[in-house]
Every structure is written in structure tokens, then in C-alpha cells.
Amino acid sequence: MFSLAAFIKNGLIKAVGNMADYQIILNSVGWFEKGVLTEVDLSDIEKRINEQYQEESMNIEAF
Secondary structure (H helix, E strand, O other): OOOHHHHHHHHHHHHEOOEOHHHHHHHHHHHHHOOOOOHHHHHHHHHHHHHHHHHHHHHHHOO
């Protein structure tokens, strides 16, 4: 069965690294205010945003 919340959340997570962080955050908050996303969803999205920077710093340190 189709889940709008899962669809939106997955799309926002996939946008990390391809879209500015502030745009992802603003879109996430908009869907939260509409009752589609939950605080847990926002936390998962924030986690992925933060992970991208940890991955980048690990790649830089490898050189």
C-alpha cells in the first residue's frame, strides 16, 4: 500500500547531497506542519544530513 509519508521521507533523504540542506529542512518542516511527517522522520532526515559531512571528512582524512 502506498504511504505518502514514506514517499516524502525517502525523497528528502535521497535529496541529501544533491539539494541544499536548508531546502531539505524547509521542505521537511512543511510536511511536518501538514501532519505527514513525524518528529522521528525529521530526526532521520537530520541524521542523514549530518552523515554526509562525516563521510566527506573521512574521505578527506584518507588522503
